[in-house]
Amino acid sequence: MDSFSQHCRQEADTAALAQRFSEILGQFLIAKPSSHINISLEGDLGAGKTTFARYLIQGIGYVGRVKSPTYTLCELYPLILVSRHKKVVVTAHHFDLYRMRSPLEWQEAGFSEYFDLPGFCLIEWPEKADGTLPPFDVQIQLSAGMDDEARDLTFTARTDQGIQILTMFAPTTL
Ligand code: ADP
Ligand code: MG
Numbered sequence: 001m002d003s004f005s006q007h008c009r010q011e012a013d014t015a016a017l018a019q020r021f022s023e024i025l026g027q028f029l030i031a032k033p034s035s036h037i038n039i040s041l042e043g044d045l046g047a048g049k050t051t052f053a054r055y056l057i058q059g060i061g062y063v064g065r066v067k068s069p070t071y072t073l074c075e076l077y078p079l080i081l082v083s084r085h086k087k088v089v090v091t092a093h094h095f096d097l098y099r100m101r102s103p104l105e106w107q108e109a110g111f112s113e114y115f116d117l118p119g120f121c122l123i124e125w126p127e128k129a130d131g132t133l134p135p136f137d138v139q140i141q142l143s144a145g146m147d148d149e150a151r152d153l154t155f156t157a158r159t160d161q162g163i164q165i166l167t168m169f170a171p172t173t174l
Contacts, residue, residue, distance in 0.1 A: 001167040002157040010149040014048055015055045017153060022059030024169040025120060026081050033088040037120040037161065038134055042127070043142035048151050049124045052142065053094050056122065060092070069096040069124075074111055079119065090119030097123065103130035137162035 008014040025037060041049035054066040062077045069075040077092040093114045097106060106112075106129055115121055115134045126133055141154045155170075157163040 001170045002163050003155065004166065004170045005152060005154040007145070008151045008153060009147070011048075011051065014052060014151055014153070018052050018055035019059040021155075021169060022056045024165060025056075026060050027083075027168065028165055029090050029119065030081050030083045030086055030088050033086075033090065034118050035161065036116055036118060037138070037165065038115060038136045039120060039122050039138045039140060040126045040136045041122055041124045041140050041142065044144070047142040047144055049142055050096070052140070052153070053122045053124070057092055057094065062092070066094070069094050070099065073097065073099065073106070073109060074114070076114075088118075091117050092119055093117075093121045095121065095123045096125060097128040098125040100125075100128045103128065103132050107132070135159060138165060 006017055008017060028037070029035065041053060043049055050068045057066045057077050061079055061081065066077070067075055074093055074095045077094070079090050079092055081088045081090060095106070100106065123133065126136070135158060137157065137159045139156045139158055141156070143152050144150065145152060155166055157166045
């Protein structure tokens, strides 16, 4: 499975989708605790990128406030993932690159190493980096629909690891 779309009629649907995606990410990271998953969040202002990231980070077990990284460019969240036989500690990094003044500002800010750490990165406004970011495993595109609360989300796998993740994620939505 390398791509699928889902229509969300209201915010609760987006929340449920983010929650299910977080469960798959959690399972993947428990199985492969040293892996890093790179996820882009693309779409216009107000499309729901931060909202999706917030439900995802809370869905995977972070207890506390998930702020928009608009001013800091990056917020990090330590996560403890627990299964019956294992406990895994990983980190989520949530970026919003909208306010970068030049495409390489993320490197100058010392963020490069975050893309290798066990866990995952969520990147809003990746286009601001003008192709300088490491490759995305999964690209998530969000767009607003006719109704105020309607959104369409498209998930596309861009690497073998991304395909593995979407294959775990997609079937139950059919
Ligand atoms: P972005 O980060 O893409 O600029 P935000 O997540 O900050 O967007 O804002 C999206 C806004 O739309 C939030 O106020 C959220 O409550 C609202 N919203 C309404 N319906 C939905 C939906 N189905 N999915 C996501 N957000 C929604
Ligand atoms: Mg945002």
